[in-house]
Amino acid sequence: MQPLISIHEAEKHLLSKLPTMGSEEIDADQALGRRLAVAITADRAIPPYHRVMMDGIAIAYDSFASGLREFAIAGTQAAGQAPISLKNPETCLEVMTGAVLPEGCDCVIKVEDIRVENGIAHLSPTCPAQAGQHIHPMGSDSDTGAVLVPVGAIIGAPEAAIAASVGQTELSVFKLPKILLITTGDEVIPPAESPQPHQIRRSHAPAIGASITGHRLGCLENIHVPDTLDALNAALQQGMETADLILLTGGISMGKFDYVAPVMKALVGDPLFHGIAQRPGKPLAFWPGETPVIALPGNPVSVMACMARYILPALRNMRGESWQPSTYPLAKDVRWNAPFPGLVASQLAGNSVHAQPPRNSGDYTALAGASGICELAATSPAGTLVHYYPW
């Protein structure tokens, strides 16, 4: 390891050295969670016609104003039909929600406010009416060409609806980095296998996958390598040819079989940093370059803390987003006796942060229910404002 740097310095290095991704066109129905690279604009006025907002009748308001309360029904305007017109302003037309307002009409009366007898609509004595009533005027929401969803928006349900409404079946979004996750370790076996007493099941790939894929921040491939120089070297070389970013877990501390730092040194040289004054996650290392490589300490709590504090913000930065953590008060006192600042597993609930510190960085079962981490400098009383990083 190298002399420890601060959390802030490590973050600055990562954010400044990772590349920004370009953009690509994808099917709009694949764009959920992706960051928009070209704005979605209105292809015509919205609404594109005076839209009837209630089922009822459409009248000429002047007739109502001059005292008329009985209107012969001269026709029906259904949604999806080209507009018909009101020839005689002392009659009315039946209209349906979503229909074009018939020409010659400027007021809609709800069906609840009329009684129809023998083809005549009788308005109730208390029937409200005014010019423009229950009409959604053409162009009142947006002009043609107006930006409806700006560059940088994350596509969710409303944005998907807006894109469809203007005929954008394809959207331009920032590319997802291809991430190769290299997990390491002889003791960790696939989850579906039965471990020997000296083995455990691998859990990093599902955790990291859930975090990255859940936020639509990257396209993740995982390979697992045993603790040998050759296997690690081959995996890294392969990743350097195909990936935009390599993440590793484990093998980055001081053990005899911790090969990540020596193999990387032989391949590309010294890391920009190796060691952060923090707990957990102290041995995190970073090699910038054409294919940046980030080595996460193998302890499961360290992996998740480093994902929340560094990797997810860095991936957001790679899609051009200037993401900042939100600040919340601590729900309860948190004791923190470590010599370094803490990245403490926490649950965000009721607008405050409920810290749930694990017993040590191998205590992954203590993470259940946690939604991210908060950053603490020292023991802190309830109410202290802390930065919260979701995973």
Ligand SMILES: Nc1nc2c(c(=O)[nH]1)N[C@H]1C(S)=C(S)[C@@H](COP(=O)(O)OP(=O)(O)OC[C@H]3O[C@@H](n4cnc5c(N)ncnc54)[C@H](O)[C@@H]3O)O[C@H]1N2
């Ligand atoms: N002499 C020192 N020893 C250690 C130091 C130190 O400064 N001096 N740092 C400690 C800290 S802090 C950490 S964190 C760990 C990090 O070690 P590594 O990155 O080398 O990780 P490993 O030793 O490979 O694994 C640690 C732990 O995590 C388990 N593990 C690994 N991969 C997986 C996986 N895919 N799924 C589930 N669990 C996994 C592994 O079995 C180990 O128990 O080093 C300390 N040592």
Ligand code: MOO
């Ligand atoms: O820094 Mo390590 O991640 O404490 O266990």
